[in-house]
Amino acid sequence: xxxxxxxxxxxxxxxxxxxxxxxxxxxxxxxxxxxxxxxxxxxxxxxxxxxxxxxxxxxxxxxxxxxxxxxxxxxxxxxxxxxxxxxxxxxxxxxxxxxxxxxxxxxxxxxxxxxxxxxxxxxxxxxxxxxxxxxxxxxxxxxxxxxxxxxxxxxxxxxxxxxxxxxxxxxxxxxxxxxxxxxxxxxxxxxxxxxxxxxxxxxxxxxxxxxxxxxxxxxxxxxxxxxxxxxxxxxxxxxxxxxxxxxxxxxxxxxxxxxxxxxxxxxxxxxxxxxxxxxxxxxxxxxxxxxxxxxxxxxxxxxxxxxxxxxxxxxxxxxxxxxxxxxxxxxxxxxxxxxxxxxxxxxxxxxxxxxxxxxxxxxxxx
Ligand SMILES: *Cc1c(COP(=O)(O)O)cnc(C)c1O
Numbered sequence: 202x203x204x205x206x207x208x209x210x211x212x213x214x215x216x217x218x219x220x221x222x223x224x225x226x227x228x229x230x231x232x233x234x235x236x237x238x239x240x241x242x243x244x245x246x247x248x249x250x251x252x253x254x255x256x257x258x259x260x261x262x263x264x265x266x267x268x269x270x271x272x273x274x275x276x277x278x279x280x281x282x283x284x285x286x287x288x289x290x291x292x293x294x295x296x297x298x299x300x301x302x303x304x305x306x307x308x309x310x311x312x313x314x315x316x317x318x319x320x321x322x323x324x325x326x327x328x329x330x331x332x333x334x335x336x337x338x339x340x341x342x343x344x345x346x347x348x349x350x351x352x353x354x355x356x357x358x359x360x361x362x363x364x365x366x367x368x369x370x371x372x373x374x375x376x377x378x379x380x381x382x383x384x385x386x387x388x389x390x391x392x393x394x395x396x397x398x399x400x401x402x403x404x405x406x407x408x409x410x411x412x413x414x415x416x417x418x419x420x421x422x423x424x425x426x427x428x429x430x431x432x433x434x435x436x437x438x439x440x441x442x443x444x445x446x447x448x449x450x451x452x453x454x455x456x457x458x459x460x461x462x463x464x465x466x467x468x469x470x471x472x473x474x475x476x477x478x479x480x481x482x483x484x485x486x487x488x489x490x491x492x493x494x495x496x497x498x499x500x501x502x503x504x505x506x507x508x509x510x511x512x513x514x515x516x517x518x519x520x521x522x523x524x525x526x527x528x529x530x531x532x533x534x535x536x537x538x539x540x541x542x543x544x545x546x547x548x549x550x551x552x553x554x555x556x557x558x559x560x561x562x563x564x565x566x567x
Contacts, residue, residue: 220438257431269293276298280328284516285536285537305531307532311487314532333479345375391436392436473486486544487510487541
């Protein structure tokens with residue numbers, strides 16, 4: 202592809218002079234697991250996010266899993282979430298033996314429709330799990346109010362929203378616990394798998410630190426059944442090099458997004474909607490169109506990537522066929538049939554954005 206969805210090599214070239222010596226130093230120091238870079242990154246990330254504790258782990262899926270465990274969610278509990286997200290959100294709920302209860306999405310923001318969440322609360326509901334999808338914060342205040350009213354935990358899926366905030370309150374700092382992914386293509390990504398859980402609670406932080414390391418506080422003394430889920434030192438080196446640039450990266454994503462939206466007006470495309478409450482950091486630029494195939498083909502003909510996030514809503518996935526039998530979420534289904542994501546990354550040039558818009562315009566006007 203001439204214009205890929207993401208250009209990780211380009212970002213690496215910009216940071217090479219910083220990352221390679223730090224990697225070499227780490228290789229020589231030979232403390233590869235839970236060493237000084239992990240500790241430093243956790244402190245730096247916590248400071249940036251405005252949380253008391255940031256506990257890194259092996260990936261974003263584990264971050265959700267550990268977050269649910271630390272929040273005390275277990276068998277028989279119901280967790281309300283969105284059907285329009287990556288599978289990991291609901292997988293994590295299944296891992297702890299709880300049931301994912303889906304609620305349809307808002308047709309503008311594509312985040313969970315908070316007006317419908319209240320109706321889904323039952324005596325079994327133990328937590329709300331909103332996703333800050335594509336980098337736009339979910340409508341968090343009504344969810345916080347609802348959680349407080351019913352004594353529910355609020356767990357934020359921040360896998361796509363590092364640096365997004367609501368009036369200065371970072372995603373991952375507003376609920377009881379936040380789960381992040383550092384998969385390479387995320388807004389803040391490392392060079393392999395990585396994840397992190399955030400919380401303001403000392404007690405949950407202590408549990409999380411044990412959960413990620415075999416249930417142990419003191420080496421070879423195990424208090425609970427834990428997991429092997431740690432971020433390694435080399436990934437922490439990468440994340441420490443990138444964290445100081447995250448606001449700039451997100452600003453550049455917003456530049457690209459706004460240029461796309463300006464360039465795609467008048468074509469009958471629903472461009473991403475910013476709700477004016479939270480800062481959208483555009484992990485993805487996802488538009489809605491009735492002519493998705495025409496656009497995808499025209500882009501592919503010009504060696505321009507595009508992708509469908511997500512083609513099959515979670516309630517229609519085979520794995521949830523029993524659990525979600527007979528359920529239907531009309532907005533989600535309509536969005537899944539019409540969504541198309543365009544290339545977006547901080548280094549994407551204005552000229553490239555203009556070219557993508559030109560190809561789409563030509564395809565639709567042909
Ligand atoms: C990427 C992602 C995850 C999982 O993160 P991994 O690091 O890939 O395990 C969870 N939720 C959402 C919304 C994601 O986009």
